[in-house]
Amino acid sequence: FAVEIEITIGEEAAGVVVAHGDQGGGYLLAIDRGAPLLSYNAYGDMHRAHGSRLAPGVHQLVLRADELTGLRWRLTIEIDGTLDAEIPEVPMLIGMAPFTGISVGYDYGGPVDWDLHERHRSFRFRGGELAAVRYVPGERSEFDRTVLRQVGRAVAEIAD
Numbered sequence: 001f002a003v004e005i006e007i008t009i010g011e012e013a014a015g016v017v018v019a020h021g022d023q024g025g026g027y028l029l030a031i032d033r034g035a036p037l038l039s040y041n042a043y044g045d046m047h048r049a050h051g052s053r054l055a056p057g058v059h060q061l062v063l064r065a066d067e068l069t070g071l072r073w074r075l076t077i078e079i080d081g082t083l084d085a086e087i088p089e090v091p092m093l094i095g096m097a098p099f100t101g102i103s104v105g106y107d108y109g110g111p112v113d114w115d116l117h118e119r120h121r122s123f124r125f126r127g128g129e130l131a132a133v134r135y136v137p138g139e140r141s142e143f144d145r146t147v148l149r150q151v152g153r154a155v156a157e158i159a160d
Contacts, residue, residue: 001138003029005061006131009054015106015125017061018133021098022110027075029063030107030116030123036061036077039113042090043097046113049085051077058131067092067141071151094151104133 003018009031019028021041028039036051062078068089075087100109106124111117 001065002136003063004132004134004136005029005063006058007031007061008058008129008131009056010127011056013054013056013126013128014123015120015127016103016123017125017130018063018102018104019107019112020100020102021093021112022100023112023114024097024099024110025093026098026100026112027063027065027093028107028112028116029061029077031125031128032116036079036085037116038063038075038077038085038087039116040075040087040090041112046115047075047087047090048113049075049077049087051079051085054079065138067138067143071143095155102135105130 005017007017013031016028016030020026023041025043026041030037031054034053038049040047060080064076066074068074071092071094072089073092074089076083077085106122107117108122116123
């Protein structure tokens with residue numbers, strides 16, 4: 001999937017652009033210290049990538065989650081059509097994860113990135129404008145559904 005964002009950055013722009021999930025797992029894109037920050041919480045194991053500092057003005061940001069083999073993702077940030085930052089490989093969020101829904105303009109509920117939350121709380125976006133945030137589904141997964149069933153059965157056996 002991709003998250004396409006049209007954003008206007010002012011001199012003091014900062015805050016969460018989009019967040020999905022909580023401390024149990026999820027992802028977040030924020031403007032932190034003038035640059036995009038991608039945080040990915042892989043079931044408590046944090047991964048972060050920082051993009052380039054954004055000049056004031058209108059920008060197109062794209063957060064991509066591209067499927068890799070082995071139930072993994074490659075996460076990237078594009079700025080104005082150019083790849084700017086990436087987290088090369090993380091476990092996919094599957095099943096009921098993330099539990100907390102999508103928030104735009106702040107990280108509502110349990111935080112995706114606890115360190116960011118301790119510094120800024122819900123980190124409401126300010127100093128600019130979020131004109132559009134749009135989720136675009138990706139191609140249908142080529143994973144054999146039996147793999148997902150096997151994962152589900154293994155989790156159920158552990159829970160018993």
